[in-house]
Amino acid sequence: MRSRTVLLVLLFIAGLTGLLFYDFHNQQIPHQKKSEQTPSPHPSKIPVLIPTQISEGCIENTEQKKTSSPITSQKYTLKEAENYLLKGIQYTKKYQYDDALKSFDIALKVYQTEKNFEKQAITLGNIGSVYYETANYKQAINCHNKRRIIAASKKINKKEETDALSSLGNAYYAMGNYSKARIYYKRSLKISLGIIDKHSEAIALGGLGSVYHSVGNYGQAIKHHEKRLNIIKEVLKNQRQLTEEDRKEFLKLKGAALGSLGNAHHMQKKYERAMVYYEEHFKTAVDGQDKREEAIALGELGSAYHGYWKRSNFKNNGDLEKAIKLYEDRLRIAKGIADSRLIASSHGGLGYIYYSIASRNSSLEFYDKTITSTGEHLNTSKSIQDKPGEGNALNLLGVSYFQISNLLKKEQKFAEAQENLDKAIQNLKTAISVRESLREGLTETEKVFIFDTQQTAYLNLQQVYISKGESKGKSEGEGEYELALEVAERGRARAFVDVLAKQLKINREVSTTLNFKDIKRIAQEQQATLVVYSYIAKENNISGHDSQIYIWIVRPNQEKVSFEKVPLNSWEKTLNTVRKNLPIGDRPVGIIGNSLIRYIVRGTKKDINEIDSNKQISQEDIEKILSEYYKVLIEPKKGHKLLSKEDKKVIFIPQGTLFEIPFAALYDTTEKQYLIEKYSILTAPSIQALDMLRERQQQREFSTxxxxxxxxxxxxxxxxxxxxxxxxxxxxxxxxxxxxxxxxxxxxxxxxxxxxxxxxxxxxxxxxxxxxxxxxxxxxxxxxxxxxxxxxxxxxxxxxxxxxxxxxxxxxxxxxxxxxxxxxxxxxxxxxxxxxxxxxxxxxxxxxxxxxxxxxxxxxxxxxxxxxxxxxxxxxxxxxxxxxxxxxxxxxxxxxxxxxxxxxxxxxxxxxxxxxxxxxxxxxxxxxxxxxxxx
Incomplete structure (x- = not known):
């Protein structure tokens, strides 16, 4: 056998409600250095200026310098430079980012002239933080990398180097590039251990824990957050040696560690354990007199009680009442500190709770409040150029309008329902555009990672269009199914398409999206049937259904798309029944349990951990499993096969772990045939990639x-x-x-x-x-x-x-x-x-x-x-x-x-x-x- 050594690549796993709205109680983000933190926004009190220019200090090429912020030729002293540095920090706290960058650039120019490398590094760190706060991660990375190089090469301050490395980790983490983030956090941790800097060590450990959390490795996440917590507790034992500012900073770090530990247990549905950490987080926030952390901890607790209620099959209403009360307390605090983001997410959490119990009146009431607060959140995000926050707010608005539309339909208020449905579509489309703007200027790899963090709106908009199509009926709803397919196509292989587009020798502009007419043309040019899959996991289903697969079939000789929505609940139960007698342990298996089908087909025990080596898998067992996958992917309704005899060549466009399905081996028990016995088969990452590959090939000159x-x-x-x-x-x-x-x-x-x-x-x-x-x-x-x-x-x-x-x-x-x-x-x-x-x-x-x-x-x-x-x-x-x-x-x-x-x-x-x-x-x-x- 051709064996190889494998390091399992774990995938990003979204939070409990992350793909529905976003994590209402607390986003899993690394801790920022205290000098680089900014307080909660108070948009009603603070004028905001967004950064329209680029700081010259972080630019890597001369072309960009032509449009950078102008530096006056006026001479400044070191003392004046220090004042500009402090002004920049104050402007940053007020979200006046243009003024902040201008002040930082003046200070930086003086420090460069005077060869004051320590101050250069500090100033670059502050400029990087402005870009981080405004989601300009590429420029943030440039700044912090220059800061790191200065700190390391001039050997001025190891502490500054560790902070720069952690800041680089934060920027890559925010982009979804977890492998790069982990590298920088580990480098920061190594230096922190060498210089015995507990603060930097705790931040690096927290960053590593956040990375492991985001890729679903909760065991490692807990291990690193526990290490972080123990370090902080040791420091706080000697509180008398700390300034009040430092004490509050370490209490904030302690709260973040406790919240992160709770989140890791929460994601594993260990709600009781999570509650212990969340309650301790709240006590720590009270001790540090940090109202915002109090509100976050209350939201964590509310979400845990809500999860606990759902796990009990909605029986213990006392837990539900606690969840509602905790979110109401969170909302009260958020209003008290005028934090519109917390207000919006508190309303979102309440609305989600009420919607989950189908309490229509309360849900409508709180979704109205959610929309009001989220509108404020949206305006705030725009004003401070927080693109991720803007995308989250738009996504939440879209989902809220969609759910309101469904509730109004039940009350037979169809005109109002349609109006809200249109708003849902518009907000989700805008959310996609905003999130896509974050990809500009990134490398291919960076685009891949950040794209992984942006899937929410694509999935939600598909569901909205499908729901709209179903409400119209099968024949009239075909237009909506086509629009859903366009969104599904837009939500995959974007970085790959960008690479292919650059290789095409054409003068015309390459469109970044396909419409159904384009998709139809491609099927005709390929003379193949296109089969596109989209997997909607239960936790991502905004209609409250179990996991589903959407399947679109586009034939070269048909004008209209065929669409199937396949529920997976009963299929997964059947599959688990079939597998009970197989030597693969007791782990539940779903459509994303790809190791099962690889194990069954391959016959190797390397793909499954729990093995009964005394049992063998028969050909009959293999065919049973392959036939179950055939049923869900090819014949979702008995006697109704998605592919016909006329479909000679089939191109599958999978999603996620469906790329690992051996489509050739899917087994039709009725005709006693494998799929390859009926069709020629190939796969592609997207329809547009398929089209561009053909165009690139046709531009080549070959010998006869x-x-x-x-x-x-x-x-x-x-x-x-x-x-x-x-x-x-x-x-x-x-x-x-x-x-x-x-x-x-x-x-x-x-x-x-x-x-x-x-x-x-x-x-x-x-x-x-x-x-x-x-x-x-x-x-x-x-x-x-x-x-x-x-x-x-x-x-x-x-x-x-x-x-x-x-x-x-x-x-x-x-x-x-x-x-x-x-x-x-x-x-x-x-x-x-x-x-x-x-x-x-x-x-x-x-x-x-x-x-x-x-x-x-x-x-x-x-x-x-x-x-x-x-x-x-x-x-x-x-x-x-x-x-x-x-x-x-x-x-x-x-x-x-x-x-x-x-x-x-x-x-x-x-x-x-x-x-x-x-x-x-x-x-x-x-x-x-x-x-x-x-x-």
Whole structure:
């Protein structure tokens, strides 16, 4: 078997109500350094100026400096510079950010002239904080990075360096780039431990805990927050040695640690345990005379009591009354300190509670108040250029109007209901636009991470359109289903589309969104049926339903879209019933329990932790599980299949962990057939990506002859000899089947030899000219996830300065001309699952220029893979005679031939099990015209 070492990449898991509105009681955010904190907004009392100019101190290129804030040529003394620094801090507290930046820039210019490096670092930190507060994270990173470099290179202040590192962690965390955030928090922690700075140590630990919380690793989150709490408690034992300001700062840190611990338990539905921490958080806030923290703690408690009531199946009304009372107390405090954000979120929490018990009158009353308060929240966010806050407020308004519309329908006030529904749509559309504006100027990787944090409004708007369509009836509601599909398409693979758009040689502007007419055109050009999935988890369902899957089917020969909404509750129960007798433990499994299907199909015990090694899985068991997935994804209603005999080629556009589903192996129990026996299958991260890949391919000029030696890179490595991977030793077993695979393929294609120089240097050079690239060797999903934002690597031989590991990041930087890259190794289809698709080897290859990739979903079998790949190229060679390649059909025939292959000696099918033939999936453009094409 082609094994590999895996570091599990955990995904971002949203808060309890985070995708409905946002976390009403407290957002999971890292703690800011006290000198960089700003108080709660008081918009009714403070005039606000938004930053319209860029601080010159943080600019990295000369073009930007032309539009930066002007620095007067007037000479200032160090004392005057100090006054400007203090003025800037005061302006920041008043949200007068333009004035703050002007003051900071004057101070910074003086400190630079006087070579006062310590003050330069402090001033840069304050400028960075302005940008952080206004969600200009790219500029914040520039500032804090310059601050870090000065602090480190001039060796002026280790404390300043740790604060800069934590601030960098905060900025990357806010963008959703958790791997980068973790790196900076760890570096800050290391220095803090060296200089014995408890304050900085606590902040770094809190940042790490927040990262682990956000990726769903609550055990590690609790561990780090407990460490933070213990450090703070030790400091507070000696309160007499602290100034009052420092004491309050450590009490704030203590409260944040307690709240974070409560949040981690809350997310695991351990409400009683969470309440203990929340109550202690409240007591700490009272001790520190911090009204805002008191309000946050009350909201935490209210949310916990609400969750506890829901867990008890809505029986204990005493808990519900407590939840309402706590939110009312939170609201009272929020009003007392004139904090419109807390007021808005308090109303939102109350409205959510009342809505969850279908108390329509109260819900309407409190949603009216929510809308009033959230309007204030929205205005405040706009005035201080808080784009994330603005997006949250708009999202909350959209959901509130939608729920009000539903309640008015029940009262048969249809005109009012329609008016509120229109408002819901408008607010959600605006929320999407505001959140998308945060992506401007970011790198591809940064766009991927921040996009993962912005999915709320896309999911909510899909649900609103679907609800509107259902209310109109099946025939009249088709327009709404089309609009929902447009939103679903807009909400995926945006960073990938941006990369592809830049590679297109066209003068016209590339639209960032598709309408249904575009989608229809693409289906026709592909001559394929498009099947688009959208997963709405129960906690993200704004109508209060259980988990659902939305499925759109777009056929090239039909004018209208077909739509199905599939409830998953009964299906999940059936699936868990089926799996009870399987040796995979007692864990519940849902549609996102992808390890189950990988385990069942692959037959490996590496994908499931709880195993009964004495039990074996029969072919019948395998077919049962595959048929259950077939039912939910292909035949959601008995006798009503989403695909017909007319659908020859099917392109699946999955979402999230559905990318890991082996669609080829889904089993139809009625016809006793696997899906690959009926259709050619491929996948794509989005419809627009599919369209751009075809356009990019058509712009290339190819030779008329296809089977020239220089067109091919065929490589198989039996015993790869790379160096250490990310400073770690990696044990790689021999793969005799891989080398034979390459020899067989070369023989089939051109009676030639496979590539003999197996060093990374030679392979990289050959890849730049090859049209077909086939690499049969070991693959790693990732061994050092913290050091690699794009996971995945292919094992080659080391030589010179090359370590022998061809990583996904390295591939993405190449300029490939390949029509196809085949990564005949383990798990090469996997990677980091994001809203932008699977970030890994296949995406890197296509981003680098490959039109398509064939990659594997699990640890592939060495010998059946060699047979399948040889068959695949045999099919391609046969197709080349017609002047057109159809890689999807070639892969289909190869799978069928592998599945049905009968050994001459035993007279038995030896590769008939799904794991032996269904591991590989085609991603990208399926067809290639071989005749000469002009640019």
């Amino acid at each position: 002859k296809f089977l020239r030696d220089e067109d091919w890179l065929i490589l198989g490595i039996e015993d790869a000899k790379p160096n250490k991977f990310c400073s770690q030793d990696v044990t790689l077993n021999k793969l005799p089947g891989a080398e034979q695979e390459a020899k067989d393929i070369a023989s089939v294609l051109f009676q030639g030899k496979a590539m003999e120089d197996k060093t990374e240097t030679a392979v990289r050079q050959k890849m730049l000219q090859a049209r077909i690239i086939h690499l049969a060797t070991h693959g790693l999903l990732d061994n050092c996830e913290e050091e690699a934002e794009v996971p995945g690597a292919i094992a080659l031989n080391a030589s010179g300065n090359d370590d022998g590991w061809l990583t996904a990041s390295e591939i993405s930087q190449m300029k490939l001309q390949a029509e196809l890259i085949v990564l005949s190794a383990c798990d090469t289809a996997l990677g980091r699952l994001t809203a932008d698709g699977v970030i890994g080897l296949s995406r890197s290859a296509i981003s680098a220029g490959a039109s398509s990739a064939i990659v594997s979903l699990w640890n592939v079998d060495d010998y059946s893979t060699a047979f399948l790949m040889t068959e695949f190229y045999r099919q391609l060679k046969e197709q080349s005679k017609s002047g057109k390649l159809d890689k999807a059909e070639a892969l289909r025939q190869a799978m069928l031939n592998t599945k049905n292959y009968v050994d001459k000696d035993t007279k038995k099918k030896i590769y008939s099990e799904p794991y032996q033939w269904s591991a590989f999936t085609l991603v990208g453009e399926a067809t290639t015209q071989l005749e000469k094409r002009q640019q």
